[in-house]
Amino acid sequence: MRVRTIPVTAGVSALLLLTGCGAADMTKQASPFAGAQGAGTVTLSVQSWVGAQANVGVAQYLLEHELGYRVDTVQVDEVPAWDALSQGRVDAILEDWGHPDQEKRYVRDKKTIVAGGGLGVTGHIGWYVPTYFARQHPDVTDWKNLNKYAGRLRTAESGGKGQLLDGSPSYVTNDKALVGNLKLDYQVVFAGSEAAQITQMKQFAKERKPFLTYWYSPQWLFKKVPMTEVKLPAYKEGCDTDPAEVACAYPHTPLQKYLNTDFAKNGGKAAAFLKKFRWTTEDQNEVSLMIANDKMSAQDAAKKWVDSHPSTWRAWLS
Template identity: 80%
Template sequence: MAARTRITALAAAVALTAVTGCGAADMTKQASPYAAAQGARTVTLSVQSWVGAQANVAVAKYLLEHELGYRVDTVQVDEVPAWDALSQGRVDAIMEDWGHPEQEERYVDDKKTITSGGELGVTGHIGWFVPKYFADAHPDVTDWKNLDKYADRLRTAESGGKGQLLDGSPSYVTNDKALVKNLDLDYQVVFAGSEAAQITQIRQFAKEKKPFLTYWYKPQWLFEKVPMTEVRLPEYEEGCDADPEKVACAYPHTPLRKFLNTGFSEKGGEAAAFLKNFRWTTEDQNEVALMIADQKLSPEAAAEKWVSSNESTWRKWLPAA
């Protein structure tokens, strides 16, 4: 699958130690005491605010500490500031990036302060979804051309007389307002505020068997609890989302990637080698995310449980002795 030229960021979050939304912290003024610590067996990992990213970091942290003897700090950073923090050595690695071509050009290609850490093994996709029970009853709703037919049924108190398209946090980059405008749809984008708030709203709709239309993404554990069907938007073609104001196409499918501070990549020893080797499946990530978000395990407990059952997977990530 072609790399995306301009990908939207994911919606918001189940918390790191408690539930938080995207944008809860910003590294522009912060630095971890472990970051760029010369000669020390320490690592600082950036944690994006959605639970899939948290799952990556939880497992990486657990193995770095328990198998390789590192001290690991984690810092929640918004997506774009995370690139600045990584370039400056405030953090050592981003475990899941959904595509930021401007930052990649600036820091990887031009400044060379950031180095690709390879693919995570998970393919991400953002789209519009309706609950399966509604799609089963009204199959034509899965084509965007028919959405206006159902706008009245998808209206809420927050959508101003139009159908509601539920998004996560307004701090995220999405194409949805442009899509609604450019596809001339009778809908209003309504922001829940965070991934956690969006999940709460979706689950409430599902409990009451109400119809809803939401921005959502894969991989995500919620599909196991609330089955949803994607609405077909105009087909994605390379470059169709290059101009944020003119977007009128679907979101692409994107292999998610890791990025490391270049100094850390070159001198980070076993930790850097391990993070480059870290590669798992959508099913692996969802298993850990489900434990954190739905079963309410702590990230460390979820990681420990996954690690205990998947040695054949993670053993390959460890650097050769």
């Protein structure tokens, strides 16, 4: 879903929520436990969206409480996370939304990273309007009719154009190219982070105002603010190869895990566990909702989920 750099914060048992992008270079920083041979430690990369935090929260809880490892979490966005993983500065990425260039460089060419298997969750990015607005104006769900509603979707930040609300500029987004190539009378406006974007959408929904937003699933917010996807030109293999020429929808992406090659070979029970870690969209959303909406810590949310889903996670330990 999402790309660039976030300041690094190492916490042995704490998983912090991120609210924006930064400029730290993860290739020059490391957890004190990363790559520690035989020390019973694991370092997990955690990205800035709450679904990724849910994955890491549950993995960390089980690694610590069931397998006896000491777990460190490092906050870093996608592309720097690949660099850090390659160099052994983190041991695993639990949710990747598809980075073929990085996969080619590190998995196929350098062989410093290995695939860790599917997460069990399929991700999808798209454009959405609130369902209450779609019910009033059903034709807004076809991109060909968006210019008709540009005036209704104009904000102070978008100038004289309609607003297309994005989250962090670090996320995977084709939106500026899409707006230009589809000749839409819209301005992409970045909220700055997932948290800031959620705050804006919830405020719009509270006031029953229309909005158009870049958004993605799985995501817990759909339960609080029902949204309907706008149909963009159909995705076809290769239609997004040239970022400047993109004029198609985003693909549906089975989310993947990746492990540092040395860790995959020598990481013992921890590496085996992370390879087997696989859950459903419903599982992830359940934990995400507790973290983001109920304001629980990632570890408290993980414990609650673990306590109520033993048949799911015990298979990861076998």
